[in-house]
Structure formats: C-alpha cells, structure tokens
Amino acid sequence: MNNVLMGIAKAGIKESGKEDLLVIKLPFACEAHFVFTTNHFAAAPVIYSKNMLEASGNRVSAMVINSGNANCGTGIEGYEHAKMMGEKVAELFDIPKEEVLVFSTGIIGKPLPIINVLEGIEYAVNHLEVLDLEMAAKAISTTDRFPKYAFCKKDNYEAFCFGKGAGMIHPNMATMLAFCFTNSKLMPRKHFDDILEKTFNSIDVDGCQSTNDSFGVISYGDLDYSDDVYNCVYKVCKEVSDMIVKDGEGATKIITIEVKHASIKTKAKVIANAIATSNLVKTAMFGADPNWGRILAAAGSTIFPIDPLKVSLHIMGVKVYDRAPIHFNKEKLSQKMRESQDIEIVLDLKEGKEHFSYRFSDLGYEYIKINAEYTT
Amino acid sequence: MNNVLMGIAKAGIKESGKEDLLVIKLPFACEAHFVFTTNHFAAAPVIYSKNMLEASGNRVSAMVINSGNANCGTGIEGYEHAKMMGEKVAELFDIPKEEVLVFSTGIIGKPLPIINVLEGIEYAVNHLEVLDLEMAAKAISTTDRFPKYAFCKKDNYEAFCFGKGAGMIHPNMATMLAFCFTNSKLMPRKHFDDILEKTFNSIDVDGCQSTNDSFGVISYGDLDYSDDVYNCVYKVCKEVSDMIVKDGEGATKIITIEVKHASIKTKAKVIANAIATSNLVKTAMFGADPNWGRILAAAGSTIFPIDPLKVSLHIMGVKVYDRAPIHFNKEKLSQKMRESQDIEIVLDLKEGKEHFSYRFSDLGYEYIKINAEYTT
Numbered sequence: 102m103n104n105v106l107m108g109i110a111k112a113g114i115k116e117s118g119k120e121d122l123l124v125i126k127l128p129f130a131c132e133a134h135f136v137f138t139t140n141h142f143a144a145a146p147v148i149y150s151k152n153m154l155e156a157s158g159n160r161v162s163a164m165v166i167n168s169g170n171a172n173c174g175t176g177i178e179g180y181e182h183a184k185m186m187g188e189k190v191a192e193l194f195d196i197p198k199e200e201v202l203v204f205s206t207g208i209i210g211k212p213l214p215i216i217n218v219l220e221g222i223e224y225a226v227n228h229l230e231v232l233d234l235e236m237a238a239k240a241i242s243t244t245d246r247f248p249k250y251a252f253c254k255k256d257n258y259e260a261f262c263f264g265k266g267a268g269m270i271h272p273n274m275a276t277m278l279a280f281c282f283t284n285s286k287l288m289p290r291k292h293f294d295d296i297l298e299k300t301f302n303s304i305d306v307d308g309c310q311s312t313n314d315s316f317g318v319i320s321y322g323d324l325d326y327s328d329d330v331y332n333c334v335y336k337v338c339k340e341v342s343d344m345i346v347k348d349g350e351g352a353t354k355i356i357t358i359e360v361k362h363a364s365i366k367t368k369a370k371v372i373a374n375a376i377a378t379s380n381l382v383k384t385a386m387f388g389a390d391p392n393w394g395r396i397l398a399a400a401g402s403t404i405f406p407i408d409p410l411k412v413s414l415h416i417m418g419v420k421v422y423d424r425a426p427i428h429f430n431k432e433k434l435s436q437k438m439r440e441s442q443d444i445e446i447v448l449d450l451k452e453g454k455e456h457f458s459y460r461f462s463d464l465g466y467e468y469i470k471i472n473a474e475y476t477t
Numbered sequence: 478m479n480n481v482l483m484g485i486a487k488a489g490i491k492e493s494g495k496e497d498l499l500v501i502k503l504p505f506a507c508e509a510h511f512v513f514t515t516n517h518f519a520a521a522p523v524i525y526s527k528n529m530l531e532a533s534g535n536r537v538s539a540m541v542i543n544s545g546n547a548n549c550g551t552g553i554e555g556y557e558h559a560k561m562m563g564e565k566v567a568e569l570f571d572i573p574k575e576e577v578l579v580f581s582t583g584i585i586g587k588p589l590p591i592i593n594v595l596e597g598i599e600y601a602v603n604h605l606e607v608l609d610l611e612m613a614a615k616a617i618s619t620t621d622r623f624p625k626y627a628f629c630k631k632d633n634y635e636a637f638c639f640g641k642g643a644g645m646i647h648p649n650m651a652t653m654l655a656f657c658f659t660n661s662k663l664m665p666r667k668h669f670d671d672i673l674e675k676t677f678n679s680i681d682v683d684g685c686q687s688t689n690d691s692f693g694v695i696s697y698g699d700l701d702y703s704d705d706v707y708n709c710v711y712k713v714c715k716e717v718s719d720m721i722v723k724d725g726e727g728a729t730k731i732i733t734i735e736v737k738h739a740s741i742k743t744k745a746k747v748i749a750n751a752i753a754t755s756n757l758v759k760t761a762m763f764g765a766d767p768n769w770g771r772i773l774a775a776a777g778s779t780i781f782p783i784d785p786l787k788v789s790l791h792i793m794g795v796k797v798y799d800r801a802p803i804h805f806n807k808e809k810l811s812q813k814m815r816e817s818q819d820i821e822i823v824l825d826l827k828e829g830k831e832h833f834s835y836r837f838s839d840l841g842y843e844y845i846k847i848n849a850e851y852t853t
Contacts, residue, residue: 142777142785174770174785176801209770210802308684309757309771310778380756380840381685381848388849394550394585395685401518402686409518409550425552426586464756465849469842472757473764 102259104128104321105232105282109240112221114169114207114214121169122221123240124190125280126229130160130200131321132287136297138314145172145179146203147313149187153199161319162200165190165222166278168241168265172205172213173312182213189219193226206265206278206313207243238263241278244471246348249279251340253333257324259284260333264316266345267306277301277314279341284322285330292331293318300338303370305461306349307468308378346460351467354386356444357460360400364453368405372448373459375399383464389439391431393421400448407450415447478635480504480697481608481658485616488597490545490583490590497545498597499616500566501656502605506536506576507697508663512673514690521548521555522579523689525563529575537695538576541566541598542654544617544641548581548589549688558589565595569602582641582654582689583619614639617654620847622724625655627716629709633700635660636709640692642721643682653677653690655717660698661706668707669694676714679746681837682725683844684754722836727843730762732820735834736776739826744781745833748824751775752835759840765815767807769797776824783826791823 106126115121135154137147154161165186172179183203191198205213238248242265250263264279279301301316318334346355358376363369376382379399385392393414400407414422419434421427438444482502491497511530513523530537541562548555559579567574581589614624618641626639640655655677677692694710722731734752739745752758755775761768769790776783790798795810797803814820 140774140777141779141781141783142773174773174798174802176786178801209774210798212802307756309755309775312770312774312777379685380683380844384845384848387845390849394688397518397550398516398585398688399685401516401688403517405517407517410552422550422586425554426550464845466842466845468756469760469763469840469845472760473766473841 102261103231106229107232107237108225108227108229109236110221110225112167112214113217114167120240121167122218122225123166123237124222124225125164125232125237126194127162127319127321130157130162131319133159133161133317133319134287134290134293135159135315135317138311140310140312142174142312144205144313145175146183146205147315149180149183150202150204150315153187153202157197157199160200161202162196163190163194164202164204164280166204166241167213167218168243169207170205170211170213171207171209171313174210175212178212182215185215186218186222189222190226193223204278204313204315206241209312234261234263238265241265247344249341249344249348251337253336255329255333258330258333260330260337262337262341264341264345267348267350277311277316277345279316279338281318281334281338283318283320283330283334285320285324286326287320288318288326288330288334296331296335296338299335300342303373303457303459304342304346305374305377305459306346306352343460346462349462350471351465352462353465354442354444354463355460356386356446356463357458358446358448359456359458361447361449361456362453363450363455363457366455366457369455369457371403371405372400372407373457375403376446376448377459377461380464383461386438386444387463387465389435391416391419391421391434391438396446396448397422411451413449413451417441417445478637479607482605483608483613484601484603484605485612486597486601488543488590489593490543496616497543498594498601499542499613500598500601501540501608501613502570503538503695503697506533506538507695509535509537509693509695510663510666510669511535511691511693514687516686516688518550518688520581520689521551522559522581523691525556525559526578526580526691529563529578533573533575536576537578538572539566539570540578540580540656542580542582542617543589543594544619545583546581546587546589547583547585547689550586551588554588558591561591562594562598565598566602569599580654580689580691582617585688610637610639614641617641623720625717625720625724627713629712631705631709634706634709636706636713638713638717640717640721643724643726653687653692653721655692655714657694657710657714659694659696659706659710661696661700662702663696664694664702664706664710672707672711672714675711676718679749679833679835680718680722681750681753681835682722682728719836722838725838726847727841728838729841730818730820730839731836732762732822732839733834733836734822734824735832737823737825737832738829739831739833740829742831742833745831747779747781748776748783749833749835751779752822752824753837756840759837762814762820763839763841765811767792767795767797767810767814772822772824773798787827789825789827793817793821
C-alpha cells in the first residue's frame, strides 16, 4: 500500500469548499481491468478513459478524479476538459498520457471550471503522500453520508478498495466510482467479471443507471495470483458495494434477495433484479410489511417463467408462501422487520442448481425529499 | 348500447360494503379480441379466461367481474373459484360456459369468499338493466378515486369503454381492467394491437406489472368496420387509459414524453418507456424541476444508442438541450411546471421517421404513504 501515492486538492468545484480533487500515482504502469457505465449518455471522462485504456493496453500509471461535477452532457467541450486533465497529470509526472485515467462525479450538464481544476491538479501532484483510504474516499465523495473503503490482508497479499455513491442525485449527481488495488499479479479477467457481478453489479438504490459509473482493479505488485487474492478482492468489493446500498438516498433498510435453485444463473439474476428494483417491494420494505404478493408479482414480471404452484418464499427466515398462501404470524414478522436494518428474502424456484443474491435499499419519504424538493 | 346489459351486486367482498360484483350480458356470442397480463404470477381468472377464449374461438356472451379480491396467488383453489364463477353465470343464462369470461381485481393472496360471490352472481343476473358505464366502472373499482369510462358516437357507430386502475396497491391490489364495446363488426387484430400499444400499453404509474391486467374489445353489432370505428375505439381507450394515469397513486402531474425521429418504432417506445419509469425523472417532475440530465441519463440507459452530440430536448415547449447544454430560464420553466398538471417532454433523436408517446405520473410522498404506511 505504501507504493500507491495520492495527492488531494481543493479545486473549488464543490460549493462547500471541501476537497474535490484526487490524484493517484502508481509505482509503474500497472495492469488493470476496468468497466464503465453502459449508459449511452456516458460522461466525457468515461469516453476519454476508455480510449486511453485501449491505447495503453490496459496499463495505468496515474488517475485523476474530481468530485462535485460529473462533466457529463457537456458536449465536445467536456471531452476537451477530460483530455486537459489527463494530459496535465501526464506532463507533471512525465509519463505517457495514455497511462492516465480521468474520472468525474457530481452535477450533470455544467462545464468544469477547468482552470481551477488544472491548478488543483498541480497542487495535488506537488503534495503527494501515501494513499490514505479514508481521505481518498472523502475527496471523491459528493452526497455520501460516510466515506467508503475496505482493506484486506492475507499473509503478504493485500487488497484495498475505496469508492463513492449513494444513488443518483441532482445537483450532486452521485454516481458510483470504485477502485480496487492488489499487490499481486492481475487476476484473470473472468475472475474480475465474476467479482463485479457479485458486488457492484448486484446492488440497487433507485434502479437508475448513472452516466459516470466506473470500477477498476489495479495490480501494482507481482506476488502470485491465488485464491487468497480472489477472496481478498471479493471481500473489499463486497464491503464497499454494501456501503453504497447502506448510504442509498434515504435508505432505512438493506434488503438481500436471494433467488435459489434456478435452472440458469441469468434467470436467478434477472428475477432478483426485478424484485430489487420494484417500487412496490421497496415501499413495502420501508413499511415493514411482509407483502409476499408484491415480491411474487415482481418475480413474475420478467421473461423467465415462474410457477406459482411450485415456488416458496421466506422473509427473515419465516416461510410466507409455499405453492399457495400459508398461515404465518404477520404481526410478529412485521415487528421483526421494523426492528432490523437488514432484511433477508429467499425465493426458492425449486428447479435447478443456480442462485444469485442482490442487495437493495428501501424507498421512503427521504428519497422523494432528496430527489424532488432539494433540487435547484 | 341498449343491447348490452349489466347486473350489479354487493357480494360482501369489499369491506366498505359497496358494489363489488358486475355481470355483463351481451346480446349474443360476440367476437372479441383480448389481451392479458404477461406476468407469470398471473391470477387464476386470467388463466381461466384465456382457456375459455381459446375454447370458444374468441366469442363472448357474458362476463363476470368482482372487485376487492384479485383471486391471485391462491393456488389450485383459486382456479376452482374462477371456474365456479364462470359456470354459475353460464348456468343462469343457459349459455355455454366457454362463452363466459371471469375477471377479478383487488387484494392478492386471499381466497375468494366464494359462497357470497355465487350468491352475488345470482342477484346480479336477476337484476339486469341496460349498461350504465359509470355504475359499471364503480362496481369494478378498488382504490380508484373516480370512475373511468368514455363514450364515442359517429353517425350510427358507437364505441364505449369502462375500466379501473390506479397503480398496484395492497391491500387493494388495484390492477388495470378495461373493456371496450363497439356495434360494428370486430376490428382486425392488428388494429386492436395498434390501439393497445398507443393507449393501455403506453402508460405508467409505478413501473410495476400487475397480475390481473386484462383488456378487451367486444363487437356486439354488425355495422361495417371503418376508420370511424377505429377512431372512436382509439378515442375511448385513450381517454380511459389517461384517466388511469391521472388516478395514479398520489399523482400530481401527468407527463407526456414524446420520442421523435427515431430510426425504428421499437427504439422510440423503449426509450420513452425508460424515461417514463425512471424514479429520478418522476421525482424531478414532482419537484417541478426541469432536470434534463436525468431525462437524458434515462434515455441513454436502454440498449439503443443515443448520441448526446445529436439530440435535442424540449420541456413544455422550452428547448433545454440541443447537442450540448443551452441557456434557458430555469426559474421561469420551473414555475410553469409547478402551475400545470400536464407536462410535455419532447426528445428529438434526429435520426429517422418514427415516434412514440408515453404518459406517466410523477412520484411523490403520497405514493410512499399509500404503499408503505397504509398496509396492513
């Protein structure tokens, strides 16, 4: 971890005057896997960073991240700004510009105050220190209520991750960013994809896809890759992704939906996703209501058949449906749901061997308040 | 219209003691087109009615509809109850059971009080009168705030429609039902599908698919089919579907999103649907916020590419984005949105000749209240 350096600056993008610029300096051109939002209205830095990764063969020497402004919907000027940020960092570190990635998060549709940003970059580069996960997470935060980071060590291996996100909000378009580092050789791409699926790609706050989402795993060491590394990376990614759900705008509950015994994994995931993004399920969870009808209606809404005469459903360990409605103590279960921040739902399809879990937040008044009232 | 009879009863399904059973008697075995929910957790009456339509070759002599209980998630017993309802009507009218359709709407997961329902059917059949659209709409209502019906006459042709729906809520699972009648020969199926697409299939309240949705057009006369009939049917279906959006749980606005100049119609519809179901767009509308970033982010979230450097966006006639952010008076537009119940959004893709419109409601505190607090 001592090999990864950071520089932080106050570039005046955030109205609060807090830290809003982070530069990360890696010890050399590190191999990395990255994924970005699939939104066609992707922000300029996303398009720019994709181009750089392609040009460098997925090698990264430095990253620059600003918060408070997403540099999205900013037309051709936005791309120029992303390019100026990346090239400034490359020039100051004297490294190829292709090895510098650029990320932005915050409000959509406003041009970056690029002069300030470039000055901030200069300041950050001149004040490098060893990466501090908490400080780094804070520097890229927007409306996050707490910094999000995790660390894992197993013998000589280490993996750490920091990220930000709390849903999508305006004027602070809080999109998800997360960066994970390991001191082992880079994991195979399929393991990276696997971890992504189980962590950042299986969480939901409001069903709305962001324009700046980015996630990467960067290898800065050459210890042999092993199961331990996989487990460490999975662990820190899971922790940070769970923190994002927990910070979900106005969230009062974290709900885990596990779809069990599906014939194929995609089916399990699609059904879990349909339940996790249903407003009726989310509001029921907010109301501590064991409303199994809404859960099954959401499960039945995908292209994959489910057979109501076959499935069973548990909420917090209590069986509430088994091929037909069954008697359960609704008041008692509701009380249990009200008292707990974590709610577990298990839907058993009873048809195969595959399963998938999704974590999501509930939907309450606070979400409406944040997203309707507190706009400018 | 005098040829279509109805009978109404209070079968004691609704706790309020209001009318909750409707029997419709057609003058003969009428040709009809029907569509039903695609939810795999479809209610028993949906499955039963599909079977009857297949057996009768899409001919309908009578319908029985109960409100207050959706007969959904009720296992094999539920199907038996739907069958008992249909067969009772067939027996009393002395018609083939295959020509009787059954519909239910209301709470999920509770068995129908079938003895009461059968008694109600007997009462309704013994008290037939000429169809009164308002009374029929009221008898099938659950949480609807107002009855939904429309009538259209052009020379000798007439078309009328009644329906119900206000989103999906528990304990009164208010799913959409709508029935349209014409005294002309039955329209071609492709015209029926076309009208369905433009009306009941292009509205959204909460993005949640119901388990009992049913819509049909029934022909009870033999006047020649013509453009006038098409226009009349479209008109009444449009009016009733708009009423459902207007009644959307806690809705304060009806928003129309028109996606213009798409290369193919499916693309226009999928993008319009993505905008209409976005919680971030819905909450922005509730807050009277001309938040074009959220609209474009939703538009960019589908599989269809949109090019931010090409599209333009208008809100209530005001251009807010045109290949890049443009200056507009945000305060003034926000004021206009605040004062109007109807908001129009036009997204111009500038790539082809196809367009599609969607109507949807906003998302505010009342929705949360109805769906979280007011559960049992």
